[in-house]
Amino acid sequence: AQSVAQPEDQVNVAEGNPLTVKCTYSVSGNPYLFWYVQYPNRGLQFLLKYITGDNLVKGSYGFEAEFNKSQTSFHLKKPSALVSDSALYFCAVRDPTNTGFQKLVFGTGTRLLVSP
Amino acid sequence: KAGVTQTPRYLIKTRGQQVTLSCSPISGHRSVSWYQQTPGQGLQFLFEYFSETQRNKGNFPGRFSGRQFSNSRSEMNVSTLELGDSALYLCASSQEPGQGFYEQYFGPGTRLTVT
Numbered sequence: 001a002q003s004v005a006q007p008e009d010q011v012n013v014a015e016g017n018p019l020t021v022k023c024t025y026s027v028s029g030n031p032y033l034f035w036y037v038q039y040p041n042r043g044l045q046f047l048l049k050y051i052t053g054d055n056l057v058k059g060s061y062g063f064e065a066e067f068n069k070s071q072t073s074f075h076l077k078k079p080s081a082l083v084s085d086s087a088l089y090f091c092a093v094r095d096p097t098n099t100g101f102q103k104l105v106f107g108t109g110t111r112l113l114v115s116p
Numbered sequence: 117k118a119g120v121t122q123t124p125r126y127l128i129k130t131r132g133q134q135v136t137l138s139c140s141p142i143s144g145h146r147s148v149s150w151y152q153q154t155p156g157q158g159l160q161f162l163f164e165y166f167s168e169t170q171r172n173k174g175n176f177p178g179r180f181s182g183r184q185f186s187n188s189r190s191e192m193n194v195s196t197l198e199l200g201d202s203a204l205y206l207c208a209s210s211q212e213p214g215q216g217f218y219e220q221y222f223g224p225g226t227r228l229t230v231t
Contacts, residue, residue, distance in 0.1 A: 032218055043120070043206055043222035051218055090159065094218065101171045102147050102210055102220060106159035 002027035002093050006107035013081045014115050021076040021110045023091030032094040033074045034104065035065055037087045044090065050074060061085070081114045088112075117143055120209050120223035128229045134195040137226045141188050141209030147171075148190040149220060150182060153204040162205075165190050166212075194228075202230045 003026045013019045025031055032051050036044040048059025055067045065076045074091060088111050092104040121140045129135050141148050150162040161174040165184035182192040188209075194201055204227050208220035 034219060036222070041224075043224045044208075046219045046221060049219050092159075101166070102149050102164050102208075103161045103172050103174070104149075104151075104159075104208075104220065105161070106151075108158050 002031070002095050002105050004091050004093050004105055004107040006089075006091055006110045008110050009108075010111040010113060012113050012115065015083050016080050019078050019081040019085070019112065019114070021089050021091075021112060023074045023076065023107060024072050025074060025091070025093045026072065027093055027095060033065075033067065034092045034094070035059065035063070035074075035076050036090045036092060036106075038090065038109075039087050047076070047089075081112075083114050083116055086112055086114045120207055120221055122205075122207050122223040122226050124226060125224065126227045126229075128231060129197050130231055131197055131199060133197050134193065135197060135228060136191055136193045137205055137207075137228070139190045139192075139207030139209075139223060141190070141207075142221055145209035145211055145221075146188050147210045147212065147220075148184055148188060149208045149210075150190070150192050151206045151208065152176075153206060153225070154202075159206075162192065197230045199230050201228065203228060 005024045034049045035047040038044050050057050050067045058064045063078050088109050090109050091107040123138045147166045149164040153159050164172045168184045179195045184190045204225045206225045207223045210220040
């Protein structure tokens with residue numbers, strides 16, 4: 001069964017500094033990986049995905065993520081953090097086999113706090 | 117395009133009652149999935165519907181059920197509510213991966229409180 005781990009409950013970074021939110025996954029075969037962000041009292045917003053191709057994927061709001069197959073990681077990054085980036089970030093994996101269909105397995109989430 | 121809409125946004129119910137939540141997917145999206153979000157268990161998959169058929173189901177008791185209509189709108193029902201059913205219920209829609217799309221788009225959720 002597929003799983004995702006987000007080892008940090010919270011990440012603190014100063015505005016203007018680069019940020020990294022970590023994610024590792026476990027899945028048989030080639031994974032489909034996603035990052036979502038959740039603001040208070042809101043649903044999840046899609047940021048980016050890795051399906052195949054380049055290991056560095058770019059997404060919304062200046063975020064990018066690097067897929068590393070050997071380390072089974074998919075860390076979310078941004079070169080310069082904004083206070084408005086403060087939110088809850090979720091990494092998710094989808095089983096690429098047919099039986100998984102659209103089911104996403106989510107990590108526990110990482111709270112990002114960007115200080116002015 | 118309008119996003120995924122969910123109604124109602126907030127609900128307060130009493131133990132033992134039942135509740136129905138509604139989800140309207142993005143126009144053109146035929147797959148609808150439901151997730152439960154709680155502080156203790158995080159985000160958990162409930163079920164997925166496509167073309168009015170349930171394709172996949174998570175590890176939830178039979179009190180949780182759903183359906184999808186011909187216009188792709190979906191409802192989920194929880195019967196005999198328990199305190200532990202208090203959660204944010206999220207609906208997500210997506211196009212079929214065969215068309216090159218894989219991501220799901222989420223609605224704002226329905227916050228259910230069981231007292």
